[in-house]
Amino acid sequence: MTHADPAAEARLLALRSEAAAELRAAGERIESMTAARAGSNTDDEHDPEGATIGFEWSQADALRTALRRRTAEVDAALVRLSDGTYGVCAVCGRPIASARLEARPTTDRCIRHA
Template sequence: MTTQHRDAALSPSEQATIRQLLDADRQRTETRIAVLGHDRDEMIQSAAQSASDDEHDPEGTSTAFERAHIEALLDQAQTHLVDLDLAVERLHDGTYGICAKCGQRIAIERLMILPAAKMCVGCAAHHRH
């Protein structure tokens, strides 16, 4: 992997914008984690008060399924929080905006939409397949 730190460096205004995007994303993610954690805790407390092992709501989904769904969303949000922290580290050490796979600059447009992105569009698409 070749890195081209000089060519990939963000301008000071781009860095400030990205920092704001990362901070806003972090706040949204922390709020999401708090809400999901609260929902999970309420479900656990409700299940403990219920006599049934797999109580169904009126629409027919099991509480076990709902708990698993909330846990998956919570895990996803916590993983995203780690990704945001790693993006902040890359921003501080000057490697932010450089594709972790090919070493080329990640398009600023991609970073504006996905500020925690660590791969360029081409590498990310190839990585999924």
């Protein structure tokens, strides 16, 4: 497997391990919240603390969903990198500006078709 753009690959791999670390942290937060909830006998509806945990939980869950999506985007970009379509706009087939790729390494659209 040869990569035309080692810098892009390095960027994508860095993004991926970053997302993996954040995903782990979010998962741990959710687990500890779930454990805290299971450990208490409180009734959510009448306990303000329970409502706060519910809110934090849904935030952490939304973050986890976003991180999973980001990981999938990075994986898709790595596939494009290995099949030679990375950095090419999916709409017009023209090269995506390198400044844009540096700012948004997982994009598959040029600035006009973003």
